[in-house]
Amino acid sequence: MVAKSPAPAVLDGRFVRLEPLDPAAHAAELFAAGGGDDEVWRWMPTETPHSEEELRAIAGRVVASARDSGGLAFAVVEKAGGRAVGWTTYHDVSTVDERLEIGWTWYGRAHWGTAVNAESKLLLMTHAFEELGMGRICWKTDHLNTRSQQAISRLGAVREGVWRRHRLRSDGTTWRDSVFFSMLAGEWPAAKAALEARLTSATPRATPPA
Numbered sequence: 001m002v003a004k005s006p007a008p009a010v011l012d013g014r015f016v017r018l019e020p021l022d023p024a025a026h027a028a029e030l031f032a033a034g035g036g037d038d039e040v041w042r043w044m045p046t047e048t049p050h051s052e053e054e055l056r057a058i059a060g061r062v063v064a065s066a067r068d069s070g071g072l073a074f075a076v077v078e079k080a081g082g083r084a085v086g087w088t089t090y091h092d093v094s095t096v097d098e099r100l101e102i103g104w105t106w107y108g109r110a111h112w113g114t115a116v117n118a119e120s121k122l123l124l125m126t127h128a129f130e131e132l133g134m135g136r137i138c139w140k141t142d143h144l145n146t147r148s149q150q151a152i153s154r155l156g157a158v159r160e161g162v163w164r165r166h167r168l169r170s171d172g173t174t175w176r177d178s179v180f181f182s183m184l185a186g187e188w189p190a191a192k193a194a195l196e197a198r199l200t201s202a203t204p205r206a207t208p209p210a
Helices: 023-034 052-068 115-131 146-154 185-200
Strands: 016-020 072-078 083-094 099-107 136-142 158-168 175-184
Touching: 016 115, 023 052, 023 083, 023 099, 052 072, 052 083, 052 099, 072 115, 083 115, 099 115, 115 136, 115 185, 136 146, 146 175, 175 185
Parallel strands: 099 136
Antiparallel strands: 016 072, 072 083, 083 099, 136 175, 158 175
């Protein structure tokens, strides 16, 4: 199978629906879900948005950046409430090398520890491996962001290593090391089965962290 570039699509699950991110249409819901929350945006490569307008501008840059690298940005819509609660992207896509990266992901804190992330990743990886024909999916995260590293590991991804002094943090004063993870197409069937098993007992919501 020759790998294909991501095209606008809706990925529909039991708990969430991923749809192309539209800054104008989704900004109000996204700001209500996580705008102004420094902990949500702590590890993101941008400052915390403190208004709907600021969030809309960031979303516009994310859509453009994903598109320019051959990818696609998705709004994550929680089906129980019918509202966007975060976003995620395919980016750094190479059909020749049959690879892409999943990243730029955030969700409002009320949805941490719920089915939202697991099912979002299940939908993204199923589409990438089984419909786009990718052979490798990559993730990278700040070496200090242990919560993200644990979440990626639970997907069945393999920790590959660390790029030192990889990126200037959004405050412009410190540098981050980036921890890289990947999953290959041959590893996907076992990871998919484990994710599906996790989701059989998952709940759509959890009590928001204090």
